[in-house]
Amino acid sequence: VQLQAFGGGLVQAGGSLSVSCAASVRAFGNYNMGWFRQAPGKEREFVAAISRSGRMTRYADSVKGRFTISRDNAKNTVYLQMNSLEPEDTAVYFCALDLNLVSEVASMRTTDYDYWGQGTLVTVSS
Numbered sequence: 001v002q003l004q005a006f007g008g009g010l011v012q013a014g015g016s017l018s019v020s021c022a023a024s025v026r027a028f029g030n031y032n033m034g035w036f037r038q039a040p041g042k043e044r045e046f047v048a049a050i051s052r053s054g055r056m057t058r059y060a061d062s063v064k065g066r067f068t069i070s071r072d073n074a075k076n077t078v079y080l081q082m083n084s085l086e087p088e089d090t091a092v093y094f095c096a097l098d099l100n101l102v103s104e105v106a107s108m109r110t111t112d113y114d115y116w117g118q119g120t121l122v123t124v125s126s
Contacts, residue, residue, distance in 0.1 A: 001025045001115045003095050008120030015124075016083045021095030021117055022076060029053070029073035032098045032106035034113055035080045037091035037122075044094070048080060049106030058106055063089075085124045092119040 007019035025031070034049040048069035049058045057069050068081040078095055096113035098106065107113070 001097060003097060003115055003117035005093065005095050005117040005120040008093060008122045010123045010125065011085055013085060013087055013124055013126050015085055016081070017085060017122060018079060018081045019093055019120055019122065020080075021078045023078070023095075023097060025076065025097065025115075028076040030101055032100065032103070033069075033071060033078040034096045034098065034106060034108075035069060035078075035093060036096060036110060036113075037089075037093045038119075039091040042091075044110055046108040046110070047093070049108060050078065051104050051106050053104070056105060058108060060108075082122070085122075087124050087126045090122060090124045092121050094119045 002024040005021045011017045035047040036044050037047050038044040046060050050069045054071050066084045071078040095117040097115040099114040
């Protein structure tokens, strides 16, 4: 399994950015997916997650209403649309895949994810 994140960059506060994650895995639609982020000097934290079908999503309180997670199972890709970005959103963003085939509810815990992408840097200037 390989996960490749794309789309990070520099954006001004209030702006928008979309990051994506392409998965090299069979039956991508079987797996819940998540986005996490890690700012300098801080622990990795949950951002958003989406169920294997795409019907259920979860968000951290800090991004709710501003970020949208989605997926295209035909393209083996998960997306994170980020609007109204704030300097506090500056971090390396990681996508992750959960091999658990039982739960339709995507986890918010880093320890539940089995594979991680390399991360893509998002910098929001004030």
